[in-house]
Amino acid sequence: MSLSSKQIEGIAHLARLELDAAEIPRYVDSLSSILGLVSELERVNTDGIAPMAHPLEGQVQRLRADAVSSPNLRQLLQANAPQVDAGLYVVPKVIE
């Protein structure tokens, strides 16, 4: 299993990671070798085997009562924000 540079660039874009030109071949190599490791799964017969999404089977989603329990913590939570204005998070303009 070998990935191309173009595929790596596509994946990096999907994952919103900037890669410089020198990094691309390194990720081509390492992701290809990881997929090589993973390719061992292809040989496994999993016909009729259900996918396991959770380690403890039979557990079901618990529900909480519909009640407002969170106070307004804007000031505290925005202390970590890189850029805010008048209580709003600010990002470069999104062009639709």
Added chain:
Amino acid sequence: MSGEWETVIGLEIHAQLATKSKIFSGSATAYGAEPNTQADLVDLGYPGVLPVLNAEVVRMAAKFGLAVGATINRRSVFARKNYFYPDLPKGYQISQYELPIVAGGHLDILLEDGSTKRIGITRAHLEEDAGKSQHEGVGVSTIDLNRAGTPLVEIVSEPDMRSAKEAVAYMKKIHTLVRYLGICDGNMQEGSFRCDANVSVRRRGAEKFGTRAELKNLNSFRYVEKAINLEVARQIDILEGGGTVVQETRLYDADKDETRSMRSKEEANDYRYFPDPDLLPVIIEDSFVEAVRASLPELPDDKALRFQQQHGLSPYDAGVLTASAEMAAFYESVVALVPSDPKLVANTVMGDFSASLNKDNLDIANSRVSAAQLGVLVSRIVDNTISGKIAKEVFEAMWAEGLEADAVIESRGLRQITDAGAIGAVIDAIMAANPKQLADYRSGKDKLFGFFVGQAMKATDGKANPALLNDLLKAKLAP
């Protein structure tokens, strides 16, 4: 030209569920708060925090499912829809994907020709809303995450609609239903109820669907109709010009009254859905479903049918009166006071009453005339105290000045004249004053009957009992 083309429409309606708190957090969902004051750690996607499902959203979705005759899946699963956008705090939206909570229902809509059409509902699934981005600032967009995590039920129809009008009728019907069920406030201005439309056209008779465009941001019934019609015209233009329709997302711009491509949302449209490992399968017991079923109110269609059967209303009138639970309840309160003439009640409620509400932009809860007050007014028509025509005047006074019907009738002397002798005297005087018209009428100009009615009403300030006047006129004018 459009005769050769058939429009195919499917709708995805997003209804905000009317819970107190968010789908996965304890933040309030109230509309209009200061920005980011109703967004807690979970809503902001802070590192380390986890979602816990609100019980009420499950109940509300089940309610909807049962109301449209759908299956309530005993096992449903939340997945992550991964994409980057500043109003999507975690970088993924939690939404049901392969296993939604509601599957396979339907809803009947009333067409203009009086027939009904069944629209299939593919599925309805639970998901969280995103926040709101604003792009007004210079070089910046700003993000308010109060809405992030508000529970939504997304109702996906089959591509069963064949015109913008049908789409609107379906959307209105869903709107009515979710409000009946008390699961959504239906406020479209605030975005509580909104819709995306998948629109395509094909040659009439063709089996395959055409390539569709998804229209976004349709937050009023009027926009849905306008946007679909614009899009249909656009697609037909393309196809007739020998071009091909591109599958894409298009934004309806109400200001410019056009749809335009949203390429930014299109690129890299790979959502990488997978089951959310932070949430477990939602398991619903039969007993829960039965309890929800027992809690359902009378549904709009059932109510409309009952109005037709019990009150002799037309399907159309029954549909209008059941368009909201409040309207239906109001109508029924008035009927309780005037049981002898439900049709008259229906006409009054749908006529002057509804028109006044619309004119003043009020809802029923804030009406200036109560059901009890309106009941008295209609009773006065039924007991011949006033005519239907005079009733309009009385209603206007009640609405404008907050008066009771009887008070208006008495203070303005609007009581009907039902004394045959008095009316007869008025007729005699009119006949004497208009010999030419009398002669013409008697020589066969039947149309002049209206002239005599008008003169008599004028002479009595409209208070002559119309039926009595009619009878007396006919007798006296006869040659």
Added chain:
Amino acid sequence: MTVPTLAALSAGLKTRQYSSVELTLAALARVERSQPQLNALVTVTAESALAAAAAADQRIAAGTAGPLTGVPMIHKDIFCTAGVLTTCGSRMLSNFVSPYDAHIVTLLADAGMVMVGKANMDEFAMGSSNETSYFGPVSNPWDTTRVPGGSSGGSAAAVAARLAPLATASDTGGSIRQPAALCGVTGIKPTYGRVSRYGMIAFASSLDQAGVITVSAEDAAMTLQAMAGFDRRDSTSIDAPVPDYVAELQQPLAGLRIGILKEFFGEGLSAAIEGPVREALATWQRLGATVREVSLPSLPLSVPTYYVVAPAEASSNLARFDGVRFGHRCDKPRDLVDLYKRSRAEGFGAEVKRRIMTGTYVLSAGYYDAYYLKAQRVRSLISDDFRRAFTEVDLLLGPTTPTTAFGLGDKTSDPITMYLNDIYTIGANMAGLPAMSLPCGFADGLPVGVQLIGPHFAEGRLLAAAHAYQRETDWHLRAPPAFGADFAGEA
């Protein structure tokens, strides 16, 4: 020499041999002295620690203290701590002050424990050598030219060097057990869902589990007692009563059926490891356990399965680090995409990026079924193998790691070589099983760990077996010579 186990320190505090403030000052002094050699901590919280110690001393004086009250400890920097830098070993969070406490942070604080700092770790818990930390590698106290293992390398090194008697840790594919083995300390990864994940920064949600690294199994039992339990804020938390782990330590071993994991004793296991592990097995036999070989044919598939499931979940979990609400933001972003791409490229290190990209790929259109869904099916097979095995035996035994601690920099060039360090530990995460590593000897002066794996919720059985072993041996009490001074004696 008094070995500063948690149990011993707890007893010393109770009998007023020393105060919590004294213990805390000594811990802070050791931390400070060790930092240049070990780099085990990212943040030292001296001021709040002394305040907490003073409060603990008051509780002790008032007679309201519990067994953990007043004992210094260290939290892995994956756990959110209110008002304290919480970095997860990443530049992305190098400026992140958590506004809230993780569930276990609250529980241990309520128990009166004194946090003296936050432990270094592999970035976002992705690594097996603690070399992916933005804050630099941690050294192994037994040989500072070697790695401590990872991702809880700072926690393991801190306990090994006796900076504190315990450090919290997390385990997604071996991140508690592997560093515990390489540093010669005891580590337990409980059953998935036994300890709340609330406030533990997510790597791979279906595999992550919080646990603890201690000197002894008894200490682990005491700590787990306080950490375990239902938390309504974590939907995957188990709503079941927590047994009395300390009481369960006294379970008799007679008749305990131990299964030797056949697949763990094959090619790739160094003789230096196999010897001490087999000796440990003999000790348990002497204590009354019966031993048989058990084969789990799907178990070797754990590593490839893990490298689909874990990156997939991680790629999604780490999408929230986008430079908008918290965390690193690049300078002067040209536009939104540039903001995302540069903030994330600068904020994440190479291994994290590698896993995000791997995960993005295996979930992407056209590959989901072949990779992600396939891996989930194989995960079922692995889990079924364990379930079958536990119908025949009570515990499974094998080595924790294929080798002893390797040199810093030795395996950084090839991710696959690094990944294979977790070959014996990943299986338990796949099935959500409780597992422990405990010291069982040395090879060339470096610690060797033996691993025990139990069925779901058998923490008590694991701890009891480990405790029985540790009463017969003293490997767990051996401290690295360079850091061997008596903790309490200093106080």
